[in-house]
Amino acid sequence: MGSGVKWKSALLLLLPIPALLGSLFIGAYPLPPEITLQVIMAKIASPFAQSPWPQVYETVLFEIRLPRIILALIGGVALSVSGASLQGVFRNPLVDSYILGVSAGAGLGAAIAIAFLPSIPGVTQVLAFSFGFLAFLVTYFVARERGETPVVSLVLAGIIVTALFSAALSMIKFFTEAERLAGVVYWLMGSLAIAGWREVAQTLPAIGVAFLIIFFMRWRLNVLSMGDEEAKSLGVNIERDRLIVLFATTLMASSFVSVAGIIGWVGLVVPHIIRMLIGTPDNRVVIPLSASVGAVFLILADDLARSVTTFELPVGVLTTVIGAPFFLYLLKRRGGGTWK
Amino acid sequence: MEVVRVDGLSFSYGLEFRLKDISLSVDRGEVLVLLGPNGCGKTTLLKCINALLRPERGSVHIDGRDAFRMERNELARLVGYVPQVHSPPFPYTVMDIVLMGRVSCLGIFQQPSGRDYAKSEEALALVGMDRLRDRPYTQISGGERQLVLVARAIAQEPKVLLLDEPTAHLDFKNQLMILRMVRRVAKDKGLGVVMSLHDPNHALLFSDSVALMGHGVVTALGRPEEVVTAANIKNVYGMEIEVVDHKKTKFVVPLQDL
Amino acid sequence: MLDDKGLTKFRAVLILAVLVLSTIGASFLAIRSTQSVALNPTTLVDMAGRTVQIPSSVDRIVVLNSYWTEILCTLGAADKIVGIDKYSTSSHYIPSKVRNLTVVGDLFKGINIETVIALSPDVVIMDYGYGKTGEIISALEGLGIPVVALVSRNFSDQTTAIRTLGKVLNAEKSAGDLAGFMDSRHSFLLSTAAWIPASERPKVLICKLDVWQERLIYTYANSTYGTLAEDLGGINVALRDFPDQSWPKVSMEKVLAWNPDVIIVLGYDNASLASQLDTVSNSSWNQLKAVKEGKVYTILIGSKVAGAYLDWGPRMILGEMQLAKMIQPEYYANLDVSGAAQMLFTQFYNTGALSGS
Numbered sequence: 001m002g003s004g005v006k007w008k009s010a011l012l013l014l015l016p017i018p019a020l021l022g023s024l025f026i027g028a029y030p031l032p033p034e035i036t037l038q039v040i041m042a043k044i045a046s047p048f049a050q051s052p053w054p055q056v057y058e059t060v061l062f063e064i065r066l067p068r069i070i071l072a073l074i075g076g077v078a079l080s081v082s083g084a085s086l087q088g089v090f091r092n093p094l095v096d097s098y099i100l101g102v103s104a105g106a107g108l109g110a111a112i113a114i115a116f117l118p119s120i121p122g123v124t125q126v127l128a129f130s131f132g133f134l135a136f137l138v139t140y141f142v143a144r145e146r147g148e149t150p151v152v153s154l155v156l157a158g159i160i161v162t163a164l165f166s167a168a169l170s171m172i173k174f175f176t177e178a179e180r181l182a183g184v185v186y187w188l189m190g191s192l193a194i195a196g197w198r199e200v201a202q203t204l205p206a207i208g209v210a211f212l213i214i215f216f217m218r219w220r221l222n223v224l225s226m227g228d229e230e231a232k233s234l235g236v237n238i239e240r241d242r243l244i245v246l247f248a249t250t251l252m253a254s255s256f257v258s259v260a261g262i263i264g265w266v267g268l269v270v271p272h273i274i275r276m277l278i279g280t281p282d283n284r285v286v287i288p289l290s291a292s293v294g295a296v297f298l299i300l301a302d303d304l305a306r307s308v309t310t311f312e313l314p315v316g317v318l319t320t321v322i323g324a325p326f327f328l329y330l331l332k333r334r335g336g337g338t339w340k
Numbered sequence: 341m342e343v344v345r346v347d348g349l350s351f352s353y354g355l356e357f358r359l360k361d362i363s364l365s366v367d368r369g370e371v372l373v374l375l376g377p378n379g380c381g382k383t384t385l386l387k388c389i390n391a392l393l394r395p396e397r398g399s400v401h402i403d404g405r406d407a408f409r410m411e412r413n414e415l416a417r418l419v420g421y422v423p424q425v426h427s428p429p430f431p432y433t434v435m436d437i438v439l440m441g442r443v444s445c446l447g448i449f450q451q452p453s454g455r456d457y458a459k460s461e462e463a464l465a466l467v468g469m470d471r472l473r474d475r476p477y478t479q480i481s482g483g484e485r486q487l488v489l490v491a492r493a494i495a496q497e498p499k500v501l502l503l504d505e506p507t508a509h510l511d512f513k514n515q516l517m518i519l520r521m522v523r524r525v526a527k528d529k530g531l532g533v534v535m536s537l538h539d540p541n542h543a544l545l546f547s548d549s550v551a552l553m554g555h556g557v558v559t560a561l562g563r564p565e566e567v568v569t570a571a572n573i574k575n576v577y578g579m580e581i582e583v584v585d586h587k588k589t590k591f592v593v594p595l596q597d598l
Numbered sequence: 599m600l601d602d603k604g605l606t607k608f609r610a611v612l613i614l615a616v617l618v619l620s621t622i623g624a625s626f627l628a629i630r631s632t633q634s635v636a637l638n639p640t641t642l643v644d645m646a647g648r649t650v651q652i653p654s655s656v657d658r659i660v661v662l663n664s665y666w667t668e669i670l671c672t673l674g675a676a677d678k679i680v681g682i683d684k685y686s687t688s689s690h691y692i693p694s695k696v697r698n699l700t701v702v703g704d705l706f707k708g709i710n711i712e713t714v715i716a717l718s719p720d721v722v723i724m725d726y727g728y729g730k731t732g733e734i735i736s737a738l739e740g741l742g743i744p745v746v747a748l749v750s751r752n753f754s755d756q757t758t759a760i761r762t763l764g765k766v767l768n769a770e771k772s773a774g775d776l777a778g779f780m781d782s783r784h785s786f787l788l789s790t791a792a793w794i795p796a797s798e799r800p801k802v803l804i805c806k807l808d809v810w811q812e813r814l815i816y817t818y819a820n821s822t823y824g825t826l827a828e829d830l831g832g833i834n835v836a837l838r839d840f841p842d843q844s845w846p847k848v849s850m851e852k853v854l855a856w857n858p859d860v861i862i863v864l865g866y867d868n869a870s871l872a873s874q875l876d877t878v879s880n881s882s883w884n885q886l887k888a889v890k891e892g893k894v895y896t897i898l899i900g901s902k903v904a905g906a907y908l909d910w911g912p913r914m915i916l917g918e919m920q921l922a923k924m925i926q927p928e929y930y931a932n933l934d935v936s937g938a939a940q941m942l943f944t945q946f947y948n949t950g951a952l953s954g955s
Contacts, residue, residue, distance in 0.1 A: 028852040056854055059882045064851045091429045114810065121873070124811070177685075178706055179866065179900075183810040186847070193849045194811040196881075216449035222436060223443045226428055233390055233423075234496070235416025235444025244448075281430035284451065310839060311846035312814060 005278055005285070012277070012289050016073060019296045023069045026303050028310045029060045036061065068195035071203070071259070072302045072315075073295040075192070076266060078207045078256040080294025082249035083267020084274075084286050085214050088221035089245050090151055093275075097253045097267030100158045100246065104165035105135025106257040107188055111169050114183040115176040124187070125202065125258045132254030135161050140246065148239065150228065190261035190316020192302045199259045206255040210248040211291065217245060218287040225283075263298070263316040265323025270294040272330055341368050342404075343499050343532035344389065349398030351381075351388055351556075358384045359395070359556045366500070366532040366549075371523055373543040374536040375568075376553035377577055382536035385553075386502050389534060390421050403499050416444035420493030422503040425485045425510075431476040434488050438464055438473075441495030463494040467521055483514030487521065494525065501526070503535035507542065519546040540568050540581075540592040552576055565590055642765050645758060646726045646747040653720045656766055660714055662705055662724035662734075664689045664901060665910035666748060669760055670723070671696060672776060672912055672946040673769045681717045683709070689901040691913065691947065705729050711737055721746055721766060750910040752822055753918070757781055760912070776946050780915040783938065787922050790929055791831040800859035802832035802925055803888070807863065808870055812877040813850055819843050823864070823899075823908065826918060832860065832925040850882055861888040862924055863896045867903050871896040895924040912942060 025036050039057050042049070051058055082097040090099065098104075109131025113124040139161045143153035173184060214221075220241060223231050231238050257263075274289045275281050298315070301322060305315040344366040351359040359381045366372045374382040387393040389400050391407045400407040402418045410418075420441070428437075441463070442456040464470040467487040472480055477488060486506055493501055503522065507515040523546050526533045537543055543550045543564055550567040552560040554576030560567045565583075573581050573592070580595040639651040660681035661667045667686040670679060676696050684704040687697050700717060703709030706729050714722065722738055725731055726747035738745050746766055748759045757777040764773020804818040804827055817836035818824035821844040827834040835856040840846040863878070865871040875896060883889050897920055898906035901913075908917025916939050922930045943949060 028849065029855040056857075056885050059885055060851055060854055063882050064849065064854070068849075088430075093429065118808065118870075174707060182816075183808075186810045186814065191814060193814040193847070196813060213449075216451075219451045220443065220448065222432065223440045225430055226440065229392055230421075230423060230426075231443075232392060232412055233416065233419070233421035234440055234492075235413040237412050241448065275430075280436075281432055282436055306849060306851075310852055311843065311848050 005280070008278060009285060009289060012274075013292050016292050016295045016299070019299045020069050020073065023072075023299055023303050024061060024065050026307045027060065027065050028306065029056075029064075031057060031060060063196070067197045067200050068192055068302065068306075069299055070200050071195035072192055072298045074200065074203055074207055075256045075260055075263065076270075076293075076295035076298030077211060077291045078203075078252035079263065079266035079298070080270035080290040081211055081214055081287060082252045084271035084283065084290040085221060085245050085249050086267070087271055088225040088283055089242055090155065091225050091227060093272065094268070096265070097249065098162075098262075098264070099155065100139045100250060101135035101161035101165060102132045102250055102253045103257060103262045103264075104162040104169065106132035106254055107262060108165045108169045108172070109134075110187045110258075110261070111172045111176070111184045114187060115172055115180050118180065118183075128187075129254050129258035131165070132257055133250060135165055136246065136250040136254070140243075149242070186314065187261045188316075189314035190257075190263035190319075191312060191314045192260055192298075192305070193312045194259060203255045203259055207252050210251040210255075213244065213248040214252075215287060215291075217241070218283045221245065221283040221287070222281075261314075261316060263319055265319045265327070266294055266298055269323045269327055269330075270297055272327070276330065342366070343368055343402065344372075344534060345401040345404075346385075346389065347399050347401075349385075349388060349395045349400065351384055351393060351395040357556055359388065362398070362556075362558050364551055364558065364561060366534055368499070368530045368532055369527055370548045371526050371533040371535070371546065373547040373550045373564075374534065374553055375538075375540060375543050375550050380553040380576070381556040382553060383504055384556075386421075386504050386534065386536060390419055390502055391415055413444040416496055416498070418498055419500045419502060420496040420498035422486075422489045422493045422501065422506060424504050424506075424508055425482050425489070427478055431478040433474050434464070434469065434477050434480065435460065435473045437477045437488055438492045438495050441492040444496060459497065460491075460495045463491040464488075466494060466525065467491045481514075482509050483511070483518065486510060486514075486518055490518070490521065490525070494529070499531060501531050501533045501535075503533070505536050505538065507537060507539070515542070522546070540573065544568055544590050544592065568592060640765070642746070642762065644746045644762060645749050645755070648745075648747060650721075650744050650746055652744045652746070652766060655768070656720045658717065658719045658721075660702060660717055660719040660722045661686070662702070662709065662722065663748075663750075663910075664692065665750065666723045666725075666759070666763070667692050667696065668901070668911045668913075669763055669776075670767070673760075673763060673767055673772055675767050675769070678767075680719060681714060690903055690906070691901050691911075705731055705734070709734060711741070714738065714743070715741060719743060723748065723763070723766070725749055752825075753780075753784055753914060756910065756912070756914055772946075776912055779942065779945070780912060783915050784918065787918055787930075788829055791829060791922075791926070794831040794926060794929055798926075799831055799833050800893075800925060801835050801856065802827045802860045802862065803835055803853065803856060803858040804862045804864065805836075806865065807874040807877050808865070809847075812874070815848050815850065815853060817846055817848055818864075819846050821845060823921075826921055827862075827925060830918065830922040830925050831929060854882065854885065857886055858888050859891075859893060860925060861886070861894045862921065863894065864899045864908070865896065866900045866906070867898070871898065897921065897924075907939070912946060916942065 024040060025033055039053055039061055042051055079097050086099055087093050087095045106128040109127035110124050113127040117123045139157045140149060143149045143157040173181060176184060223234055223236055224241060228238050270293050271286055271290045274286050274293055278285055301319050302315045305313045305318050342365050346362055346364050349359060349362045362385060374385060376382055384393060388395050407415060438460040439452050439456060442452050442459060464473055467490050469484060469487050469491055472484060477485065506518050519542055522533060547564050549562060550564045551558050552567050552572055559576055560572045570581050570583060581592050582595055583590050584593050638654050640654050641649060641651050643649055657678055658680045659678050661670060661679055662683040664685040667682055668689060668691050671692055676693050679696050679699060681700045681702045684701050686692055687701060702713045705725055708730050722743055722745045724747060726735060727749055735745050735747060748762060749755055757780055760773050760777045764770040804823055806816040809816040819836040819840045820842060824834050824837050828837060835858055836846060863874045865874055878889060878894055888894055897908050899908040900906050901909050907913040907920060916935060919933050919935045919938060923933055
């Protein structure tokens with residue numbers, strides 16, 4: 001690794017810190033920047049001291065903005081790291097976090113909850129997560145034959161499962177009353193407006209554990225990306241290792257999707273940006289940098305979502321609006337999407 | 341000392357036999373060439389030896405141990421497999437590729453250490469590719485890639501090397517270079533080598549023994565000049581040749597009117 | 599709502615319907631049209647400005663919106679309704695015998711034209727101006743079924759619709775009485791509010807907290823209930839900030855920045871209201887002035903449960919009175935909502951029991 005790469009990497013790894021702090025200054029409540037700065041400094045200096053500020057300042061900064069920024073950070077990590085890992089496993093840089101049907105499954109689970117069980121608290125999260133995971137399991141076992149799950153079968157099974165769950169989702173949308181339908185539609189757009197410390201606590205453990213698994217397997221992802229037969233002859237227990245990676249990525253994606261809805265394109269675009277900036281596909285570099293840049297990407301996208309207008313824009317729509325054209329630009333620059 | 345032993349091995353896809361009752365063995369430092377026309381089962385046999393395919397009958401022993409009763413990482417520490425030149429989906433550097441040869445020595449959550457780098461550097465130097473270590477593997481020539489894959493197999497520190505048509509897609513000079521390299525490495529490191537080849541002349545030049553295959557059967561097995569004869573070649577290829585001597589080396593010359 | 603698939607399906611159904619009609623039902627149609635002519639049709643202009651000819655005596659009605667069903671019933675036409683939309687089946691304010699009639703679909707997701715034809719209605723009553731209404735109206739007209747198109751955008755649309763339906767039913771007298779009952783109270787509310795000085799107008803937030811998740815706050819700005827808050831003597835903070843949006847979605851931070859004096863939470867049933875109040879009672883909400891001063895109110899909307907008034911149809915006036923008392927309790931101290939409800943239900947719904955809780 002050249003020293004240029006090391007510098008760039010160090011810089012990118014530190015980027016979430018200014019992004020996080022800077023985002024504390026953005027929001028609908030009119031807090032002057034100098035006051036914001038003082039409140040933050042005071043909080044850092046003595047976190048539990050009684051503050052001289054109106055309580056609402058602290059509420060805005062530490063009960064509304066901070067958990068939301070942290071949830072964006074967690075989500076950015078979850079989506080881009082799962083995207084990068086799946087791109088390795090599927091040996092294809094065009095794969096995203098949802099290739100195994102997680103988004104369609106989670107969408108169906110959330111729709112069932114919002115449409116039929118609206119009065120039970122937390123049921124949306126639980127069903128979205130379970131159905132996201134269920135979709136993955138169905139995909140995996142449909143693809144599995146005689147103890148093997150070839151990549152091509154996984155891709156096909158993912159397409160089939162996504163189609164089936166999406167059809168079921170359309171069916172539920174059709175049978176849902178207009179007022180509940182609105183809830184389903186907003187959920188599918190994805191938003192971080194729901195963020196509170198509760199959501200952070202719900203997602204952090206699972207995503208944290210899954211991230212650590214991937215982080216420590218990051219070099220092994222290089223070997224997995226060489227293909228089943230080659231990885232096997234190099235000494236990899238391909239079925240076991242792939243299952244662990246798929247499990248971890250699904251855990252990350254469905255945990256986050258279950259609280260924030262479907263936020264697309266992060267998992268596809270971020271690893272690409274990293275490979276281009278750093279000039280290496282080595283997952284030992286790509287995974288940690290995808291985590292930090294993914295976090296920054298989602299934090300900034302959400303800053304836009306809550307500051308372009310003073311009402312809430314769905315951040316899932318924004319990431320698509322930013323991600324899709326950017327991706328097109330990358331493809332054109334790269335010449336037809338091939339890696340030369 | 342025997343490092344590869346194949347006994348009565350048969351393999352079939354569905355009803356069709358691909359390999360039938362194959363037995364052979366390779367000693368340390370010996371290069372065995374599998375020679376035969378396309379579709380005769382050379383690649384299938386290599387995959388069976390590497391336990392990628394499970395035969396119907398028969399056994400494969402590597403260094404005295406049953407290949408099918410070992411974990412993949414145990415086997416990979418004994419057998420280095422060199423596939424045909426390919427292009428991976430991501431532009432890893434040459435060093436990244438060679439380093440992958442170390443995966444069998446590392447735990448699932450372990451990253452390669454200085455020791456693994458040292459082994460990889462050594463293997464790259466051995467095949468003369470150390471000058472390319474930081475180049476993207478996807479941007480070097482076919483011959484260079486093949487050598488890098490050999491280096492990766494050597495980085496596994498195996499006792500056996502398996503090579504699947506290492507000369508395919510290479511030009512004339514690179515073909516000779518890689519075969520010379522394989523032979524030298526086999527002698528220096530005392531590896532048993534099994535490789536499949538197309539050209540009988542290569543077999544005559546670079547092997548210690550030859551297994552001539554046709555329709556999934558070994559039709560002749562022994563020292564190169566005993567196996568590569570006009571009669572044996574006619575038997576599997578169905579063509580007339582003549583073996584000629586030139587400066588004490590034997591060459592296969594196809595007869596005219598073919 | 600109006601996707602390609604639905605459209606294609608709908609067209610297929612339409613073509614099928616036309617085929618069925620032209621082959622089997624041609625003679626039947628002919629008989630029907632001569633009947634209509636023979637009975638000397640009434641001509642009226644509906645709310646879309648269309649001139650419609652309907653039989654002078656309407657005996658079979660298909661109605662495609664629950665609020666028009668409710669009005670038809672208050673005008674004594676419950677027995678004439680032969681087909682309803684899906685939403686009419688869940689209204690507490692529609693007699694059960696009407697709720698159990700044939701459902702032909704709904705205007706958001708489409709209706710089954712063949713079912714409508716099979717009911718051979720003299721007239722179809724429905725909304726216009728959104729979703730699939732345009733296609734449905736032209737399809738029905740194409741089949742020779744008269745359509746009276748109505749619309750609900752504000753309070754005055756309600757009384758206009760009541761009077762129009764009075765004409766359809768030859769019940770102009772009772773329609774006039776009902777519209778009068780509503781109009782007089784509505785103008786009282788507005789004229790009272792007109793006297794209230796700007797300094798005494800509280801900042802009002804009308805919202806729903808259970809659309810998806812309580813932190814995505816669904817507010818009423820430039821919408822019927824949103825503008826009502828201003829008409830009844832309040833300052834609608836959402837409307838002031840987002841004058842060209844109907845239901846902007848905002849975060850808690852925005853609500854803290856507004857710091858409203860009065861919060862009015864809407865919900866379709868009591869469970870929804872209870873869970874929303876639960877949200878308001880904890881976390882960051884308690885820093886709002888309205889919460890500290892106990893000025894968080896709930897209103898049932900729609901027609902699902904007893905006590906739900908804020909909705910299209912005659913009950914809307916009761917809902918307006920509820921809102922008025924929450925926004926300006928002193929100016930509207932003498933308003934008697936339950937008395938008015940009792941009167942409305944006994945006089946026009948033929949049962950006082952409906953006023954419920």
